[in-house]
Amino acid sequence: MSAPSTRDEGSKLLLVTYVVVCVCLIIGLVAAMKSAMFLARNARNAKSIETSIASYEKWPESVREEFRPMLVQNGGRVKPAYTFARFTLLQMNNSSAVKFETRDGEKYRLSPDEWLLDVLFRGELAKDLPIFNVDDTEAVSGLGVLPKEGNKEHHKRDRYSYNQLLVARGKLAEEGRRISEKDANYQKSEKDPQYELTRIEGITKRLSQNVSMFEYLVGQFNVARNGESLKLREDLQVLAENFDAIGLMERVPQLTESQLMQFVQEPAPSPDEQTLQSAFQLYWFFANAGRYFQILPPKDPMVDEWVSVGDVLFQGLASRDSRPWAKGHLELLTTLVRSEKALWTGGDAAQATFANQLGAFVGMQYVAASERKQARHEALSAELAVAENDFERERLETRQGNLKVEGAKAAREVGLYMGGAFAKSLVCFVFGFLVLALSWLVPGSKFARGITVATVLLLGLGLVFNVYGITIRSVIRSRPPITNLYDTIIFITGIAVFLALMIEFFTRRGIGLLLAAICGAGGMFLSIRYEVKEAVDTMDPLQAVLDTNLWLATHVTTINIGYAAGMLAAFLGVYYLLYRFLRPLKRVFRQLRTGEQGEIFHEDKESRDYAKTLVKMAYGIVCFCLFFSLIGTVLGGIWANYSWGRFWGWDPKENGALMICLWTLVILHMRLGGYAKDVGIAVLSVVLGVIVTFSWWGVNNLGVGLHSYGFTEGVWPALYVSWAEAGLIMSCGLPLWLHGQLQKRRKAASKLAQA
């Protein structure tokens, strides 16, 4: 007689738990949406994009084509101007496109190459473009810059032009210096909280750096501009209009940079010398202003550093031997800058002339790069010929074998960025998801089957774009696919999509397609957001400890395959929990409304089989994750033993990988021991996802350990939100577990009754 009352109490408890979890899920969903809306509102720029520019004339396509592959040495490598412009713009503007509206009401959207052309050749116009992203207007209003019209509230993000910030230039520089000193103390004091930068200070520091960088870029070609758009002393302005740097260089004996500085600072003994001194003041000014943009190959082919226009001016003055070289470069540059002036008034012929001049300049760079490699090869051959022993010979031969033509893959790099393989991949995954969602409207129909084929094609195409992009990046760098945190995102996305499609291939249940679409779209979106947030070239050269293709190809690749599998297992766990939890939602509402009694989780055989398949898949993926994580972790230890002298050092990154191995082993042993059944495995898989995100992102944010090349900042809020959501989804397992317990008790009671 006791069985019915037990069942009633149990059912009641189950119902209450179900409702509580439902409420928690709704609260969690609302909180997530609220925080997303809050972030979106803060991240939104002011709608006003008006500028004081009267009208804007676009750069001809022929000019842009010549300009994009122009070589620039920056961040330790020689890269195309397009890449340089793209990441500089991301850093300043938080976007790789410049949007603005002229006074004549026309709206424009500039690509990175167009913007850089404006900065280098039409500096005055570029100063009016709204490119300085300020995440919080408080950072600039405190310096005396008025918030823009339509953005009077504080704490909103907005973009300012250089001319709009000019009023606070002095204060900004002062603040920038103070904040940099404070930041240096923070690093020196092993992160003493008293030196920690506030959010506004962080924004101000970045703005100050960006404004300085912009000023340098605008001033690169000043020496060839005949004093245009310069605000100089009257006598200097007159001199600047007829300034002849080459003539001045040839008039004087050798003068080092410090000697020149001394000369321009000392009072001139006679009026004649005063004129000369003024001319050299201008020379010094132009040389200093032109010292950022390293676009010219150095005179000595054995020197790694390329030089800027400013360096050419200083080096030409310092050595008579360098003057023909300097003269050649300066003449080429002057011709280029002057032919640009005719571009806007001279019609098609002038356009062609400027494009040709630009092409000649870029051609000179490529020829020089090739000659540099040849010269280095010959120099090493000469050293080889007189090498004393096999040891030296071997070292020299290795160096000779490693010689490369700088910028040889620049055109391919421009093609990669212009082609937007990753953006296309994102579009395919998003469309794949939408098309898949269509098939849910008419399940089991012929239409749905056709739609499924379309989904497979779209997702496959997305994967192809992803793999193509990764391959091209590997080819450009001559490296395995992963060398930095950005690479991990696109690689893990590719692997997760591939695994999900493999699941679909084995099971044909549609689950693999859904997971592929979610992982693909989510991963590619994350990669784009991360690139914008970091705003640094993602193909910069590696530091010494990572300079090993063997370990990058083995340890790094396997460990990231493990991450991808861990995330996929977690998604499967989430899907299982939500699938089983949400199915009886209607029934529960009915029971609550009418007070009727009955099973909540009444599942037919097909649903049970489907849920079982989900768990099987999750378990299979957990095994896959263990295999790659374990191999990857031990390989990492062996690499550490080669480079740092110990196999294991309990470094945060090592610990993160270890935790993934340990947790997968927990899942496996709990399943083998019968302590975790379907619901348990699903919940533990979601925990695995939490551990993977901690290992992938969290440990990089701790800022301690030997893996400093992977450190990042500002990801904790996103991680906390994702972990909270994972926790809520895991709570769906509680009513499911209670249901399982109830079923067990009922079976036991029925057996007892039968006995």
Added chain:
Amino acid sequence: MRFLYKLYKILSSYWLAAVTLFFMTVVTLVGTLDQVDLGLWEAKQRYFHSFFTSYKGIPLPGGLLLMMLLFVNMVFGGMVHVRKKWRGLPLLISHFGMLFLLVSGFVTWTQTRDGFVAVYAGQVSDRAQSYRDWQIEILEVNEEGQATKAHTIPTEVLAKLGPTDSRKCMSDALPFSLTIDRWFENAAVLPTSAPLAADLPGKVIDGFKVKAEKGAKERSRNFPACYLTIRPESGEASEVILWGLSAKYDPRSSTSAYTFEVAGRQWALQLVKKSWPIAFAIRLDRFLYEKHPGTMTPKNFESRITRLDSLDAAEGKRVAIQMNKPMRHDGFVVFQESYGTREKGPEPEYYSQFAVSDNPADQWPLYALIVTGVGLTLHFIMKLVGFKGAAERNRRQRREASANLDSASTS
């Protein structure tokens, strides 16, 4: 016997495996998080090299205990208890590989001595120094000013001392006793004229005071100091301050030892890092430090050395040691670790620092990886084949059921 059998059942159980692995995950997590505040060394000692630990007041088993339990569980559960069928062979192999990995970890932990050798170009060294362990050396000095014999107050004694402790050290071989009055793990020695020394408590010796500093998170950056009293068997006692180093480490600068005379003989005292001989001498011929152009990012560290049989040998084997390319010889492994300089200017001379390790289990993890990898590969291939077969069968059944349903509805 019954008790032993029960114990065996527990030790070989999945339950113990799951619980141990769970706590290892937890301990690894908290040990990682606490590195931010404690630093690596302290966190390692507290969480991973202990039997019991706690995090924010919550008691937890320590890493050492957990690894021992895991070892026992793997031996009984993964090797002895497991069914000896060919299907179970891959798992047996994997468990053996993991056991071997744990053994190699244990051997490394107990047997390895890690140290470093730092040399400028042209310098030779055949001794490795400890990163963290200090000792007081008492040197007998001959008439030429050279040390003829060394006595030490070892690290083990100094490690137990604190800023308020006092410890008397005596030896039959010495005509005096030494009393360490106060020991500071990390300290600065300041002249009394320095503003920071104004309100500093403690004795003034020869115009200097010791200022206790907060221990660095990276313990190798600590420079200890102590007050020392020298008491000859007859005659007056004298006091001295000993300090690790006055500035950053530089292999060219010799530690300024404190010299004194007792019983007609010259003696010297110095507080130095513990050192030990290695099987060969290293002469640095050239140190190459390249940066990527226009950046501070290191591109390549390379030390071209000559490995000599002894300090005095003229000829030896030339070797290039780079990041990721260590030199293995005579049981020792020499790695390119770092570099440094105390000079300023555009082209300072750098010294090269090598990590030196004599780990008997150096390559064991590699062997363990191969064994485990083979085991897991076989296991998962078998599982995958099984899963594929089951999935095929399910699909066939579903198709048949759906065909039956269609024909039933048509009829």
